[in-house]
Amino acid sequence: MRVLTIAILIIISGNLKAQKFNDLFEKGSLRIDYIHTATHNNEIISLDEFYHEPYWGGSEVNLIDTFNYGYYKFEMTDSISSKILYSKGYSTLSAEWTHTKEAKNNWRSFSESIIMPFPKKTIIVNIYKRNKQQDWEKLSSILVNPTNYMINSDQKTKIKSFKIHDSGKPSKKLDIVILAEGYTEQELQKFMKDAQRFTDTLLSWSPFNNYSNNINVWAVPTVSKESGTDIPGKGIYKNTYFDSHFYTFDTERYINTVKNVKIRDAAANAPYDQIYILVNTKKYGGAGIYNYYSICTADHPKSGFVFCHEFGHAFAGLADEYYSSDVSVENYYDLKKEPWEANITTLIDFDNKWKSSVSKDTKIPTEININGNNPLGAYEGGGYVEKGVYRPLPDCSMKSILHNKLCPVCSKAISDLLEFYSE
Ligand SMILES: [Zn+2]
Structure with a gap:
């Protein structure tokens, strides 16, 4: 009986969430294109175009991004109550470019897009970047009235999928x-x-x-x-x-x-x-x-x-998780801060990474045992540097093309996201 009650409650709460989605959003997606102009220590966002696209592929239940990954995130808020209706983290090629030599003396522009369910009411979309302290800093604030006739709804590139x-x-x-x-x-x-x-x-x-x-x-x-x-x-x-x-x-x-x-x-x-x-x-x-x-x-x-x-x-x-191949970015990770990625750590905040899955007998940092099994730990080298960044196992598909298996930390990060998308 208890199991049945819980099952009914889950169904009701699922229906309520779906109902809530239909109250807030209509069919299709809102796509906002903008130009992201950056140099190594500065960046600006300027608006390009708005689109009402035919499909929405995302969840109708999990609307708030709980993972906190990415160098950027955007939040769609109700223009009156400021309540967050939808959010998502992301990264960009422009963010990588800012770590190149070229970015030390140049500015460059990249076209980028953010996509969200199409709102029924006027919303504000705030775009944030992670600053050097790893805190979120607002880059742009965009007011969108969904009835604005400048939102393109004529799909220009129709191709059968x-x-x-x-x-x-x-x-x-x-x-x-x-x-x-x-x-x-x-x-x-x-x-x-x-x-x-x-x-x-x-x-x-x-x-x-x-x-x-x-x-x-x-x-x-x-x-x-x-x-x-x-x-x-x-x-x-x-x-x-x-x-x-x-x-x-x-x-x-x-x-x-x-x-x-x-x-x-x-x-x-x-x-x-x-x-x-x-x-x-x-x-x-x-x-x-x-x-x-x-x-x-x-x-x-x-x-x-x-x-x-x-x-x-x-x-x-x-x-x-590799550190020996040539890459074009320099000082990609600040060794005094914990990176946001799930599968590397600087040990600054290892508690919030995979530490709870590491056996108490395993020393941190962990030395590679060439002759034996290597347990989950924190092995030095990763994130393009030999020192100061640690990875969960000596080998993983995120480290080497010779290793056709993800480590448990990478695997869990993927599984958690798959659950999030498919609820
Ligand atoms: Zn891994």
């Missing part, structure tokens, strides 16, 4: 939209096969394999005029849909695109929580930025691994 992994209602699932890059009209069959292949790889990878019924995957076959992608360091330039390129910030394998408006316009053809851009080339490369996008090449022998590794960044905000 295909559901390649169907688990049901998008509001109760993690929805991933895969976009084609560097595939010509004649190569679209290949794109569909590639998208299916990477979907199968991700869904066979732990912990995603335990949640395949909580995930939808959509494919949007955007057509490029030429096959492949730009390799600027080799003088190769291709006319492709998203104008992607290797050599981002002078790192050869770092492939990205800054054509944010085209990406968002294409993604709007499906309900989505995560964007994945699949690039038609054999060359090794990828990138993943938290709640921004993932990008990966299709035909390198290690592409399946890279696909999953980059998704770890983009979906769960996981940090790179």
Whole structure:
């Protein structure tokens, strides 16, 4: 009887939450595009355009982001009561750029978007950044009247999307939209096969394999005029849909695109929580930025691994646990502060990381035992530096391409988010 009562209560509270969602929001998403202009120690946000997009892929129940990941976050508040109606953390390519040498003497602009359920009433959207003290600092405040006739509701880029992994209602699932890059009209069959292949790889990878019924995957076959992608360091330039390129910030394998408006316009053809851009080339490369996008090449022998590794960044905000490869960013982590990423620590605030899962017998920091089993601990090296940043295990897929398994800390961060998206 008690079990039944609890079950009924859960159903009622679920219905109340859904009711609340329908009271506050109408069908579709509000997308706000802005220009993010930054240098190494300063940044500004200026508005670009507003859109009413056809789908909302996010939860209708979990509207407030409880994870506190990302270098940025936005909050949608009621314009009268100031109550927070929706919030989400995210990171950007511009934030990475501010850590490059180039940013020491230059300003640069990036187009970015934030997406939220479309409000019924006038709202205020506040965008925050993490300052050097790791506290949230307001960057911008945007008043949005949903009846404003300057909100674009004519979808300019209509492309038929295909559901390649169907688990049901998008509001109760993690929805991933895969976009084609560097595939010509004649190569679209290949794109569909590639998208299916990477979907199968991700869904066979732990912990995603335990949640395949909580995930939808959509494919949007955007057509490029030429096959492949730009390799600027080799003088190769291709006319492709998203104008992607290797050599981002002078790192050869770092492939990205800054054509944010085209990406968002294409993604709007499906309900989505995560964007994945699949690039038609054999060359090794990828990138993943938290709640921004993932990008990966299709035909390198290690592409399946890279696909999953980059998704770890983009979906769960996981940090790179490696420290020996070349990267273009400098002093990425302040060793006097605890980083926000779940899978690395400076030991400044280890209590709020995975310390409670570490056995009392394990010494912190933890030395690698070359001959034996290494327990969960805090092993020095990670986040692009050899000293001062610690990782949970000697090896993890967020550290090495040779290790095709996530450590328990990364795995838990992903599982927690999958639960959040699928309630
Ligand atoms: Zn890990």
